[in-house]
Amino acid sequence: MQDHAQVVIIGGGIAGASIAYHLAQMGCSDVVIIEKGELTSGSTWHAAGLVGQLRSSRNVTRMLQYSVSLYENLEAETGLTTGWKRCGCLHLAGTPARLLELKKGATTARSFGLDMHIISPQEALDLFPVMSLDGIIGAAFMPSDGQADPSGLTMALAKGATNRGARIYQHTRVTGFKFKGNRITAVVTDKGMIQCETIVNAAGMWAREIGRMMGVNVPLVPFQHQFLVTETIEGLPPGLPTIRDKDSLLYYKEEVGGLVMGGYEPNGIPWAQDGIPKGFTQQLLEPDFDHFEPLAAAAMKRTPCLETVEVARLVNGPEAFTPDGNCILGPAPELENCFVAAGFNAFGIAAGGGAGKVLAEWILAGEPSLAIWPLDIRRFGKYHHSPAYNLDRTREIYGKHYTISWPNEEHHSARGVRRSPLYHQLKEKGAVYGSKFGWERASWFAPPGVEPEDELTFGLPNWFRHVGNEHRAAREKVVLIDQTSFCKFMVEGPQSPSFLNRLAANNIDRPVGSVVYTQLCNDRGGIECDLTIARIAANRFFIVTGTAFGVHDSDWIQRHLPPDTAATISDVTSAYAVINVCGPLSRRLMEKITPDPVDNNAFPFGQCRQITLGYAPVWAMRLTYIGELGFELYIPTEYASQVYERLWEAGQELEVSNAGYRAIESLRLEKGYRYWGAELSPDYNPYQAGLGFCVALDKENFIGREALRKIKIEGPGLTLCCFTLDISEPRLLFGGETISHNGNVLGVVTSGGYGHFVGKTIAYGYLPIEHANYSEGYAIEVFTETLAATRQPSALYDPERKKILI
Numbered sequence: 001m002q003d004h005a006q007v008v009i010i011g012g013g014i015a016g017a018s019i020a021y022h023l024a025q026m027g028c029s030d031v032v033i034i035e036k037g038e039l040t041s042g043s044t045w046h047a048a049g050l051v052g053q054l055r056s057s058r059n060v061t062r063m064l065q066y067s068v069s070l071y072e073n074l075e076a077e078t079g080l081t082t083g084w085k086r087c088g089c090l091h092l093a094g095t096p097a098r099l100l101e102l103k104k105g106a107t108t109a110r111s112f113g114l115d116m117h118i119i120s121p122q123e124a125l126d127l128f129p130v131m132s133l134d135g136i137i138g139a140a141f142m143p144s145d146g147q148a149d150p151s152g153l154t155m156a157l158a159k160g161a162t163n164r165g166a167r168i169y170q171h172t173r174v175t176g177f178k179f180k181g182n183r184i185t186a187v188v189t190d191k192g193m194i195q196c197e198t199i200v201n202a203a204g205m206w207a208r209e210i211g212r213m214m215g216v217n218v219p220l221v222p223f224q225h226q227f228l229v230t231e232t233i234e235g236l237p238p239g240l241p242t243i244r245d246k247d248s249l250l251y252y253k254e255e256v257g258g259l260v261m262g263g264y265e266p267n268g269i270p271w272a273q274d275g276i277p278k279g280f281t282q283q284l285l286e287p288d289f290d291h292f293e294p295l296a297a298a299a300m301k302r303t304p305c306l307e308t309v310e311v312a313r314l315v316n317g318p319e320a321f322t323p324d325g326n327c328i329l330g331p332a333p334e335l336e337n338c339f340v341a342a343g344f345n346a347f348g349i350a351a352g353g354g355a356g357k358v359l360a361e362w363i364l365a366g367e368p369s370l371a372i373w374p375l376d377i378r379r380f381g382k383y384h385h386s387p388a389y390n391l392d393r394t395r396e397i398y399g400k401h402y403t404i405s406w407p408n409e410e411h412h413s414a415r416g417v418r419r420s421p422l423y424h425q426l427k428e429k430g431a432v433y434g435s436k437f438g439w440e441r442a443s444w445f446a447p448p449g450v451e452p453e454d455e456l457t458f459g460l461p462n463w464f465r466h467v468g469n470e471h472r473a474a475r476e477k478v479v480l481i482d483q484t485s486f487c488k489f490m491v492e493g494p495q496s497p498s499f500l501n502r503l504a505a506n507n508i509d510r511p512v513g514s515v516v517y518t519q520l521c522n523d524r525g526g527i528e529c530d531l532t533i534a535r536i537a538a539n540r541f542f543i544v545t546g547t548a549f550g551v552h553d554s555d556w557i558q559r560h561l562p563p564d565t566a567a568t569i570s571d572v573t574s575a576y577a578v579i580n581v582c583g584p585l586s587r588r589l590m591e592k593i594t595p596d597p598v599d600n601n602a603f604p605f606g607q608c609r610q611i612t613l614g615y616a617p618v619w620a621m622r623l624t625y626i627g628e629l630g631f632e633l634y635i636p637t638e639y640a641s642q643v644y645e646r647l648w649e650a651g652q653e654l655e656v657s658n659a660g661y662r663a664i665e666s667l668r669l670e671k672g673y674r675y676w677g678a679e680l681s682p683d684y685n686p687y688q689a690g691l692g693f694c695v696a697l698d699k700e701n702f703i704g705r706e707a708l709r710k711i712k713i714e715g716p717g718l719t720l721c722c723f724t725l726d727i728s729e730p731r732l733l734f735g736g737e738t739i740s741h742n743g744n745v746l747g748v749v750t751s752g753g754y755g756h757f758v759g760k761t762i763a764y765g766y767l768p769i770e771h772a773n774y775s776e777g778y779a780i781e782v783f784t785e786t787l788a789a790t791r792q793p794s795a796l797y798d799p800e801r802k803k804i805l806i
């Protein structure tokens with residue numbers, strides 16, 4: 001065992017091998033893989049080997065597309081057999097809703113540059129002649145998907161890595177770590193100790209336990225997963241595509257003249273909750289025929305040849321699943337030099353190639369070339385430390401692996417984790433709750449007599465009309481919105497102004513009482529964080545960011561805090577509830593219960609003031625995310641309930657009402673406000689996003705300044721555009737739809753929805769600047785249907801003049 005390496009990777013599955021391969025390929029050959037068994041001896045060796053590409057996020061799809069392009073050439077590069085076959089994947093639809101989902105997928109694929117076309121049941125049968133078409137009403141085919149031998153792929157990646165200088169230590173178990181401050185300095189193994197600069201936890205379902213050893217939370221849960229392998233089936237044609245028959249919960253692939261068939265039962269079985277048995281290496285679990293029986297019965301209907309063919313074996317292998325069904329990648333926020341790549345939810349073979357590249361870039365360049373927020377480890381919060389939460393939610397997610405993914409679908413398990421002090425008050429008023437980052441948040445309010453339940457549909461849902469009423473109330477009167485789930489930080493200390501000004505693209509060094517909307521950019525000018533910074537004292541800043549972005553944003557801030565800087569950052573989310581009082585009558589309502597002046601002179605837009613509301617001391621900020629006059633009230637938690645009562649009572653004569661998060665979404669689309677994770681991400685800079693007004697290039701220095709200066713001079717290349725559909729009836733969009741001009745695909749919808757005040761369906765998306773200004777010819781493709789669209793100014797509504805701008 002050598003005593004030092006630049007990067008130590010724990011785990012010799014497909015993830016570890018791929019990370020080593022890509023690090024070495026990018027020129028970092030001082031890489032070591034430590035594996036307690038032999039390569040592939042975790043989940044990798046018993047995977048079925050289907051390689052699909054389409055996910056709902058463009059960049060995650062791109063990551064999987066990259067895997068395919070890598071696997072196509074790996075055998076030629078390394079000389080090792082990978083079993084890669086570009087056989088295509090056939091998706092079956094047994095219900096109209098499933099067919100719509102496939103059409104939605106085909107549209108999304110088109111916007112991502114992937115071919116997926118809708119075909120008839122007969123065409124599906126031609127591709128997979130051994131199936132029964134019973135109940136099948138349509139299908140989709142993605143020709144570039146494939147299948148591979150997972151062990152072969154991993155061995156080839158490992159060989160590609162060692163050919164470039166990486167080293168692999170098998171039969172070597174990691175038993176501990178040495179730390180200095182927030183860094184791991186060395187990895188302790190049963191064969192000796194190895195010092196390192198960077199450590200990667202790619203230990204599959206063991207990543208949770210390895211994480212515990214290093215103080216990093218890796219919220220995954222091993223689940224049993226089974227597939228059946230048949231003997232040779234006489235007459236089975238060669239070159240069959242893989243199949244996903246999700247309505248029957250099944251997948252198939254062809255293997256040496258027989259079929260591999262598996263699926264996702266609704267009642268998955270978690271495994272090894274008290275720890276994975278010590279000697280569990282290159283092992284399977286006992287086949288559970290009884291548990292598999294419903295899947296087998298469904299499979300015999302879909303592929304009747306299974307009734308007579310001999311079963312060669314039933315494979316039962318454990319695999320790491322996560323509470324949101326996505327894998328876990330990126331820098332662990334708890335440590336300075338640790339990365340995680342684990343929890344692949346049974347798509348680790350498909351994701352492995354791309355995940356290795358993303359991780360290698362992250363390690364060497366400090367960021368991946370693709371922004372992959374849906375997979376980022378910093379999407380998890382403190383509540384993900386709870387094994388009970390992880391188990392309950394992951395169990396539900398496992399059972400939904402193949403169920404229809406409905407727009408706005410909420411999960412039922414592990415609910416009520418974080419509740420605003422207004423939770424019960426709003427529930428009594430009809431709040432229908434959704435969950436985000438553990439918080440219960442009112443999605444909409446069911447009026448008396450209306451069932452407080454979400455209808456799951458791809459069409460206009462039951463809540464559409466009621467959200468419309470909330471939306472109009474916010475535009476015409478005054479509404480109260482509980483936004484307690486906002487993440488809030490306090491940054492303070494003598495050097496806090498200079499420290500924050502070095503991070504922020506906007507100038508935050510303004511007089512006390514100023515509130516500044518700003519992006520924190522990376523060296524390329526890409527938007528890492530999008531937040532509001534209020535200066536509440538000379539050396540004290542109150543930072544507000546979106547509900548789910550707290551861990552990510554505080555990690556970005558913390559990592560850029562130079563040692564010995566006189567500034568601290570603390571999370572004060574739980575200390576303040578937030579009520580947003582907004583709408584044209586909001587000032588009149590505020591005036592009724594505060595002795596402090598709230599007129600425009602005393603309290604102008606973009607300012608914050610400490611005021612008294614009823615009996616409560618409150619920080620009020622004059623801004624909203626909906627494009628109306630309004631006040632965000634940051635209320636010490638214990639006062640919030642009373643403040644709400646006061647506002648509600650005083651607001652009766654102004655016809656005050658409640659509004660929820662679905663109304664916020666449609667209101668912000670009308671006003672052109674951007675959302676980080678949709679319009680904003682490290683892939684885009686403020687000039688592309690139409691936020692150039694937030695970039696203070698005249699400031700002395702800040703991260704990304706040079707890049708942004710250059711972009712401003714040379715032009716941004718892309719620009720965020722707003723469209724409305726030309727049809728008059730309301731349609732909901734969900735993001736991922738295709739934007740085209742005269743049939744040429746130009747972009748993808750980042751956010752879409754219905755603007756209830758302007759009476760139009762709205763979509764946003766980035767277009768190359770040279771294609772952004774046609775007077776006609778634009779279209780948005782929705783469920784494979786092409787709908788004419790019109791390019792609009794970026795805000796459709798002007799609150800000052802109460803004017804619709806289209």
Ligand SMILES: Cc1cc2nc3c(=O)[nH]c(=O)nc-3n(C[C@H](O)[C@H](O)[C@H](O)COP(=O)(O)OP(=O)(O)OC[C@H]3O[C@@H](n4cnc5c(N)ncnc54)[C@H](O)[C@@H]3O)c2cc1C
Nearest residue numbers: 011013015036042043044047048049050174204348349350
């Ligand atoms: C039945 C089944 C079918 C599947 N089918 C598919 C499929 O069709 N398509 C697809 O894309 N995915 C599929 N998967 C998922 C896929 O197998 C996994 O996602 C993937 O193999 C995970 O790879 P990994 O490298 O993250 O983990 P692993 O392969 O588990 O590798 C982790 C490694 O870490 C090592 N390790 C752990 N602890 C230590 C320690 N202390 N010291 C040193 N080494 C350690 C382990 O020995 C192990 O080799 C399937 C999984 C199962 C179970």
